[in-house]
Amino acid sequence: MTTALEQMFVQVRKENRAALIAYIPAGFPSAAGCKKVIEEFAKAGVDAVEVGFPYSDPVMDGPTIQEAASIALAAGTGAKEVFETLKSAHEAGLPALVMTYWNPIEKFGVSAFAAEMARNGGSGVITPDLTIEESQEWKNATSKAEINSIFVVALSTTDDRLVKVTNECSGFVYAASIMGVTGARTSMASGAHNLVSRIRKVSTLPIAVGLGVSTREQAKEVASYADGVIVGSAFIKLLLEAKSEEEGLAAVAELAKQLVAGVRQAR
């Protein structure tokens, strides 16, 4: 069984380019607005969507995603809304992922969450605070549901540990480009390229780089060495700063187009 996400990476490899993966929390800027954002992503040529599960204690996120999560939570966003959003991304024709802290999965039920992912057309789940040491039950559940389990590796991850973590990944490896929380950065640290090279030595999986990418130039740079570029906070910032949802959507559409062009210019 191959997921839509895996098929997408095969396709972009054929096209000799990196994929652009866009992140948006479910329920942000509103339940309906989120679905419109995903439609704009699809129209702009984004390759996959990560739906964020808004969480009360997002220790890996900077102020931008924290604020978006607060807005989504205040609107009552929960597992039901996350799966609905996932389904709409799938129906928009995009490989659809969920990115979530671990506790919402544990509370929902580990097997049930994986099964619900598959039922709604989801390809996989990124779990940024689930260490591989705690992941056995989750690995079994994702295998059974035939979805991808994506773990994050960091600049500080040792070579020995890179082998262990990438062995538990399927779909792709999420390489965190900087030591820090999510959020747009003005310049990309050089560490990401080095990390991707280190991962290549131990894994044949596609590698997507996240954290800090916000502009076409940055996307182009990362796309020259990685298989995927993940952008989140930059979209959210535009939606937070917009005077209206329409204005925000237009800005998101424009940035998405820029980033899509960026990943296609890289090689």
Added chain:
Amino acid sequence: MEQSHSIGHFGPYGGRFVPEALIGALDELEAAHNAAIIDPSFQKELAELHLTYTGRPSILTRAKRFAEHAGGAEILLKREDLNHTGSHKINNVLGQALLTQRMGKKRIIAETGAGQHGVAAATAAALFGLECVVYMGEEDTKRQSLNVARMKLLGAEVIPVTTGSKTLKDAINEAMRDWVTNVETTHYLLGTVAGPHPFPTMVRDFHKIIGEEARAQVLELTGRLPDAVLACIGGGSNAIGIFHAFIPDASVRLIGFEAGGDGVETGRHAATITGGSPGVLHGTRSYVLQDENGQTIESHSISAGLDYPGVGPEHAFLHDSGRAEYRAITDAQAMEAFALLCKTEGIIPAIETAHALAGAMIVGKELGPDAILLINLSGRGDKDVATAADYFEVPL
């Protein structure tokens, strides 16, 4: 009762649920801690600090007049309030500051609720010449302004946290974000027996001296073991510190008192074991106050130090195994005990500690005059004078 669990776990609880970026630092800390435990020079240095800086061993006080309100039982107070900085928290910070030095790091960060851990961390930073940043919920900076001033005098930077509930939970979130960013130069000096492995084990190891001293002191004073050992529980560091030496003594009941706030039935409380369910928060699996989506529910307590929707994983295990009991004490019960200890013994306890004293009033009546109760008087109440004056409507 020996725990035969995988490293860093207490039955199904504990473990590590953290961003991968922190794994290296946690491994480094675990290695430093493991090396220190068996290193006589580390133990000697820590013992010297206990003796000449903290003022250990802390004494045992017989609370005879207070005991009249606790069924006439023998009430023995382990006086951690007399430690330098005014609470048990100093035991842990000195240990971790020594480890920070050994790891070659120059900056520490800490979270604080009541400010007791923040003050202790700032103190250790001053003593060891480390840069210190303390994250404190904005709500807590208001109700514990005296401790904010103390931290600043000690040279620490206090950063008020304005996200979420603006209390301890959010201060920990912010400290973890700092740590993820600055992990190469910075040690996160976590103040309780929660968080990812090795914190629950390491912080317990630095506090278990409380119970080791108290066990010997009670035996010497009374010729026997106590019937029950009582402590208040937020994250659970003072409780595990006094419980630990008694865990093998099957005849000794271990009772933790959580913050019941307005009453567990009202939903406005911080009684995580009594009113919560198993889940993951701040890097560890334990009991958590959470809703049906796994979102953390904000806790409520008059006591800033107990106002936390999680609890240390070893307590979760001790609860499930039945070795320890956990009960909730309301704000009103705690404040009654607070006032009573002031007037009967001339000791102003921390409001956190008053929860254990309220527990002693109940358990003393249950067990009767032949019982011996050992209570961890975990902190002094100077910091709480404004809160108490407000509560009792005493004009200042």
